[in-house]
Amino acid sequence: MNTLLTILNVRATMFLKGITDRRWHGLSKNLATGIIFGGVTIGTFLMVRMLTGHLVHQVGVDTFALHRLLAIGLFTFFLSIYTIGLLVSYASLYASNDVNVLMGMPVSHGVLFMERAIENIVSSATTMTLLGGAAVLAYGSVFQIGFWKSLAILFAAFLPAVASVGFLAVMTMPPLILLAHRIGVRWMLLGGGLVLAAITFLFADAVDPLAAVRDATLPASRVMINEQEGITTLGWLPTNWVAWFIQAMARQRIVEVLAYPGLILGLLACVAICTDTVGRQWYYRSWLIVVEMRGKRLPSTGWFPFPPMEFGRFWAHRPHLEAVLKRDFWMFFRDPVQRLHLLVILALAAGSAFSLRSLDVMVYRPSSQVLSFLTVFLFIGLIVSSLTLRFVFPSVSLEGNTFWAVRTAPIALSRLYWLKFIIAFVLTFVPAELMVLAVFPAVLRSGALSVLGVAGMAGVVVAIVSLNLGSGAYFATLREDNPIKVASSQGASITFLGSIVVLVIATVILAVPASAVTGVLNPQARTQAMTWAVITLSVVAMLITVLSHRLGLNALRKDF
Amino acid sequence: MIELRNVVKKFGSFVAVDDISLKIGKGEFFGFLGPNGAGKTTTIKMMTGLFRPTSGACIINGFDIQEHPVEAKRSFGYVPDQPHLYDRLTGREFLYFIGGLYKAPAADVVARIEHYCTLFEMEGFLDRSTEEYSQGMRQRVALAAALVHDPPVLIIDEPLLGLDPRSAMLVRRTLKDLTRQGLTVFMSTHLLRVVEELCDRLVIVKNGRIIYQEVTNASPDRSGRLEEIFLEITR
Numbered sequence: 001m002n003t004l005l006t007i008l009n010v011r012a013t014m015f016l017k018g019i020t021d022r023r024w025h026g027l028s029k030n031l032a033t034g035i036i037f038g039g040v041t042i043g044t045f046l047m048v049r050m051l052t053g054h055l056v057h058q059v060g061v062d063t064f065a066l067h068r069l070l071a072i073g074l075f076t077f078f079l080s081i082y083t084i085g086l087l088v089s090y091a092s093l094y095a096s097n098d099v100n101v102l103m104g105m106p107v108s109h110g111v112l113f114m115e116r117a118i119e120n121i122v123s124s125a126t127t128m129t130l131l132g133g134a135a136v137l138a139y140g141s142v143f144q145i146g147f148w149k150s151l152a153i154l155f156a157a158f159l160p161a162v163a164s165v166g167f168l169a170v171m172t173m174p175p176l177i178l179l180a181h182r183i184g185v186r187w188m189l190l191g192g193g194l195v196l197a198a199i200t201f202l203f204a205d206a207v208d209p210l211a212a213v214r215d216a217t218l219p220a221s222r223v224m225i226n227e228q229e230g231i232t233t234l235g236w237l238p239t240n241w242v243a244w245f246i247q248a249m250a251r252q253r254i255v256e257v258l259a260y261p262g263l264i265l266g267l268l269a270c271v272a273i274c275t276d277t278v279g280r281q282w283y284y285r286s287w288l289i290v291v292e293m294r295g296k297r298l299p300s301t302g303w304f305p306f307p308p309m310e311f312g313r314f315w316a317h318r319p320h321l322e323a324v325l326k327r328d329f330w331m332f333f334r335d336p337v338q339r340l341h342l343l344v345i346l347a348l349a350a351g352s353a354f355s356l357r358s359l360d361v362m363v364y365r366p367s368s369q370v371l372s373f374l375t376v377f378l379f380i381g382l383i384v385s386s387l388t389l390r391f392v393f394p395s396v397s398l399e400g401n402t403f404w405a406v407r408t409a410p411i412a413l414s415r416l417y418w419l420k421f422i423i424a425f426v427l428t429f430v431p432a433e434l435m436v437l438a439v440f441p442a443v444l445r446s447g448a449l450s451v452l453g454v455a456g457m458a459g460v461v462v463a464i465v466s467l468n469l470g471s472g473a474y475f476a477t478l479r480e481d482n483p484i485k486v487a488s489s490q491g492a493s494i495t496f497l498g499s500i501v502v503l504v505i506a507t508v509i510l511a512v513p514a515s516a517v518t519g520v521l522n523p524q525a526r527t528q529a530m531t532w533a534v535i536t537l538s539v540v541a542m543l544i545t546v547l548s549h550r551l552g553l554n555a556l557r558k559d560f
Numbered sequence: 561m562i563e564l565r566n567v568v569k570k571f572g573s574f575v576a577v578d579d580i581s582l583k584i585g586k587g588e589f590f591g592f593l594g595p596n597g598a599g600k601t602t603t604i605k606m607m608t609g610l611f612r613p614t615s616g617a618c619i620i621n622g623f624d625i626q627e628h629p630v631e632a633k634r635s636f637g638y639v640p641d642q643p644h645l646y647d648r649l650t651g652r653e654f655l656y657f658i659g660g661l662y663k664a665p666a667a668d669v670v671a672r673i674e675h676y677c678t679l680f681e682m683e684g685f686l687d688r689s690t691e692e693y694s695q696g697m698r699q700r701v702a703l704a705a706a707l708v709h710d711p712p713v714l715i716i717d718e719p720l721l722g723l724d725p726r727s728a729m730l731v732r733r734t735l736k737d738l739t740r741q742g743l744t745v746f747m748s749t750h751l752l753r754v755v756e757e758l759c760d761r762l763v764i765v766k767n768g769r770i771i772y773q774e775v776t777n778a779s780p781d782r783s784g785r786l787e788e789i790f791l792e793i794t795r
Contacts, residue, residue, distance in 0.1 A: 294691070311656035312670065323660025327646065334648040401644035405654075405705070408608045409661035410634040481647070560610040 004111045007102075008118065033494050040497040041134045043504060048138035054371070056142055063143075067250075069212050070139060071243035075203060077132050078165045078239050081125050083196075084488075085169030087341060088124040091482040092116045093173055093283070094290040095337075103287070113170075113279025121166030123485070127493040129162050136246065143250035153249060156261035157242045160268040164238065167271040171278040177286035181293070189340065193347075200351075210355070238267055306333075320411045321419055328423070331398065338483060345390055349383050349431065356380075356439045370514045373449050374507050376439055381460050381506065384432045385499035388464050392424040393472040393495055394486035396556065400478055403560060413556045417549070421469055429461045448517045448526065455534045456510045459541040463506075463548075464499045470548030471495040473555040502544060509537045561586050561635075561713050561744040562607070567616035569602050569768075576602045578768035579616070584746060584761075586712070589739045591755040591762035591776070592748040595794045599768040600748040601641060604717050607746070608638045620713060634662065636713035637706030641721065641748075643698045645690040651701040652677075652686045655708050662709035669708060676704035680730060695722030703731060713744045720751060732758060752786045762786075766794050 019030050055061045093099065093116050102112050136158055137150050145153070180188035241260040248257035309329045332338050356376060399406060406416065436457045440450040475491025486492065516529035562584040569577040577599040584590045594600050605611040607618045609625045609632070618625045621635035645654050652673060659669030677686050680700040685693065690701065699722055706714055714735075720728045736758055739745055749755060755762055756776065764772040772793050776786075 311653045311660075312666070319660040319663050319666075323657045326660075327649065327657050330653070331646060331648045400646075401642070402646050404610065404638070404640050404644070405658060406661065407610055408633060408636075408638045409658070410630045410663075411661055412630055557612075559612060560605070 001111075003107055004115055007107070007111075007115045011115075011119065033490065036494050036497045036501070037130065040500055041130050043501070044131050044134040045138040045141075047504070048135040049141055051371075051375075052139050052142045063250075065212065067243065067247045068207070070246065071240050072207055072209050072212055074243050075207075075237065075239040077128070078161065079200070081128055081162060081165045082169045083344065084128070085120060085124045085166050086172055087337075087344065088484050088488050089116075089120050089170045089173045090337060091485040092120040092123070093170070094177075094287060095482045096485070097479075099287070108280075109284040109287075110276055110280035113174075113283040114276055117167055117170040117275050117279075120170050121163060123488045124169075125162055125166050127496060129159070132162070133158055140246060140250060145249050149249050149254075152261070153246055157245045157264050160261075160264045161238060161242050164264070164268045164271045167268075167275045171271070171275045174278055174282040174286040177289055178282060181289045185293075185336070193343075238264060320409075321415065324406075324411075324416060324419055325423075328395075335483075341390060341484060345387055346431075349387070349435065352379070352383060353435045353438050357442045369444065369446070369449075370511065373440075373444055373446075373453070373514045374511060376443060377453055377456060377510065378503055378507055380432065380435050380439065380457065381464075381503040382500075383435065384428060384457075384461060384464055385496060385503065387431070388424070388428055388468040389492055389496050389499065390483070390487050392428070392465055392468040393492050394483040395420050395424065395469065396473040396476045396552070397478060397480060397486045398483060399476075400481050403478055407560050414553055417469070417473070417553055417556055421465065421549070424469060425461065425465050428465050429458070432457050432461050446517065448530070449514060452510060452513055452517065452530055452533070455530075456506055456537060459534075459537040460503060460506045463502050463541040463544040466545040466548040467498055467502060468495055470550075470552035470555075471498065473552035476555065478560075505540060506537055509533050509540065561588075561621055562590075562746055563617075563619040564603070564607070565617045565619065567603065567606060567618060568614045569599070569606060569611060570614045576768050577606070577613075580765070580768070580770055581616075582763065582770075584744060586744055587739055587742045589735070589745045589758050589760045590747065591759035592746060592765070593750070593752070593755060593762055593790065594765035598765045598794075600765060601717055602768075603765070604638075604715060604746075604748055608636070608715055609633060635711060636715050637709065637711040639699075639702045639706045639714075639716040639719055641717040643702030645693070645698055645701060647689065647691040649690060650687050651682065651690055651693070651697070654690060654701060655686075655705055658705040659708050664709040668710070672708050672710065673704070676707060679734060680704060680727070696724055696727055699723055700727060700731075707738075712742070713746070714738070715746045717748045718750070719747060720749065720754060752790060756786050764790060764793060 018026075019033075021027065021030065052066070055066060056063065093113070096116075099112070099116065102115075133154055136153060140150055140153060176188060176192065179191075183191075241263055245257050245260045245264075248254055306329075309326050311323075311326055356379065407413075433454060436453045437450070440453040441447070444450065471491060472495070475489065475495070477486060477489060477491075480486050480489075510533055513526070513529040513533040516526045562582070564580050564582040567577055567580045568575065580599075580603060582590075592600055592603070602611060606613045607620065607625065609629050612626065617627075618632075620632040623632035623635065625632040645651070646657075649657065655673045655676075656669060659666075659673075664672075677683055680703065682697070682700055682704070685697055686701070690698065693701070699719070703716075703719060706716070719731060719735075723731060732754065735743075735745055735747075739760075745758075747755075747759070759776050761775050762773070763770050772789065774789075
């Protein structure tokens with residue numbers, strides 16, 4: 001225990017030194033971080049409060065339908081925390097230099113595992129927890145839950161649940177490694193994917209999220225719903241304990257649900273004990289297996305052949321750009337973590353697009369149609385933000401220690417930067433617009449809104465890709481070669497929040513023409529509103545792009 | 561081929577390199593010596609464009625590395641003290657990658673890779689992932705990468721680090737042969753015997769300043785004497 005506290009103390013000291021840096025550069029960086037984190041948290045709080053308030057007070061939705069939606073939302077939130085935690089845990093447990101150092105010191109494997117678990121939770125869940133916490137509190141505030149009850153929701157239910165899910169994600173990894181050693185990595189991945197898909201399917205089958213969304217956008221008089229339906233369906237789920245606790249707080253029926261904080265805290269204690277046991281029993285064994293598997297890795301050539309990208313096969317008239325392209329291609333596709341990462345993100349994006357398509361939003365009033373347009377736009381924007389954060393933000397960091405080879409070669413850094421931008425833009429733009437085209441016409445049944453969605457998404461993609469590339473260069477950690485760790489760093493969190501700010505700005509800009517399209521304005525006025533919105537969004541996107549590229553290019557030229 | 565004009569590098573208030581000026585001619589084998597923290601690697605990083613000098617200029621083959629980076633970089637090959645390679649590429653792919661960056665003709669790159677593969681005895685590992693390489697293997701691949709585009713200048717930081725005696729001998733012999741063919745070599749090292757054996761001229765730096773210069777090929781009987789000088793002046 002003392003060793004664990006000592007290591008955590010060192011980590012905390014390093015963190016504190018970082019955020020209390022008094023030099024001008026550090027001070028400005030920390031100030032910007034504080035403003036962005038604080039601003040986005042407050043923004044999330046206000047936005048969720050406004051949205052929930054609109055649904056409750058103006059549309060007059062059934063509050064139980066809304067609570068049921070909250071329960072589903074919390075399940076999705078915790079499943080996301082688990083998935084991200086699981087992905088990051090491989091890097092924390094097996095690919096971190098800290099582990100290599102500590103493995104050679106007299107630190108027990110249980111302590112080391114616990115330290116890694118805590119580090120993993122902090123690095124993978126902080127931003128999500130901040131935003132999730134703000135959303136939960138905003139939701140509660142609509143129902144006039146007071147300050148102390150809000151704190152109770154946060155500290156007795158929400159945060160312990162986040163920590164439990166975080167521990168659960170980390171303690172899953174060593175058994176998965178042992179399983180992969182026994183049955184093979186591909187079979188383990190296939191099995192893991194199927195289990196995750198089965199859980200999602202069974203949950204969706206039990207709670208019917210589409211009906212829940214529909215009910216939560218309808219006036220109460222049109223919804224026939226049992227008081228606890230949806231939450232009691234899977235009453236044993238800890239995410240439902242959190243939802244039920246919030247619901248009871250909102251309805252001032254606290255005594256009925258006092259057992260739930262106890263259950264959640266008990267769950268946290270159990271999961272922490274299990275994490276410790278897994279660490280003692282299996283961590284070192286699984287670590288040795290990973291080391292052995294790395295050593296046995298097949299030669300890079302000879303598997304996954306793709307002749308057009310083979311080195312030495314042909315040389316185009318721009319061999320320097322071709323060389324960079326081929327390097328990036330193989331570095332990405334030969335990295336099992338990146339492949340898995342891409343698979344998970346694409347599956348989530350495709351699943352979300354499919355679910356959104358099936359959404360049957362009954363449009364009773366123009367304001368609801370505008371709200372649906374903006375919500376779907378925001379949602380697809382969030383997928384774009386996640387995609388870029390995971391794959392664009394780390395692209396400069398992944399130049400890694402071998403950046404010397406490029407920096408000393410006769411290639412202009414601006415060309416390298418633009419090449420990265422063009423690749424990232426194309427690979428983000430195509431799936432983003434495909435999602436818009438797949439979802440908007442089906443859900444909104446409005447050609448004009450779909451066109452607005454396509455144009456708006458183009459601006460958002462340009463701005464967010466630029467932002468991620470630029471700040472990815474600015475916050476580049478060339479000594480960290482694991483893309484998942486890079487995408488979970490403090491700089492990445494700030495960038496993600498920055499992307500959300502861009503999304504909110506875009507949504508606000510699009511709200512005006514969206515209202516015009518669904519309102520009673522004449523066609524000429526609608527076209528004018530749309531044109532002005534697209535021009536404004538283009539100017540904002542260009543501004544963000546230029547500033548991001550300046551930031552990125554200057555960072556790229558820093559001393560190596 | 562290489563000229564440093566009053567080069568200074570400061571990190572905050574710390575002066576790492578303090579007004580260094582040098583001129584190195586074509587075909588010269590130049591030794592750059594100094595104790596740990598003397599500013600050798602910082603100087604090399606400024607010469608190769610990895611660091612921006614606080615003041616002064618580094619000119620390679622007539623081009624200022626800060627003013628005309630692409631032209632200057634086309635003229636040299638560089639081997640860093642820690643030759644990190646891309647873990648997901650093979651050594652051969654890395655060499656192709658470097659050849660591409662320098663826009664070297666494909667046929668020439670293929671021929672040179674084969675040549676250095678044989679010369680540095682890399683046949684056994686060049687098609688394996690670099691993740692599995694030892695320090696010595698990495699060093700040999702990095703050296704081949706620095707030569708694969710046939711540069712007129714070679715800048716090397718501790719080139720014999722981690723090499724076994726046979727590989728070290730091969731590298732020494734190759735470098736000497738190449739300087740005879742007109743290659744200019746700027747080498748930073750702690751191996752005084754190697755400097756005595758290979759270098760035509762040397763400087764010793766301490767605290768960022770040049771404190772000793774010698775034209776070594778003018779002193780035929782110098783075996784072991786450099787060590788005495790080094791220990792004396794860097795005390």
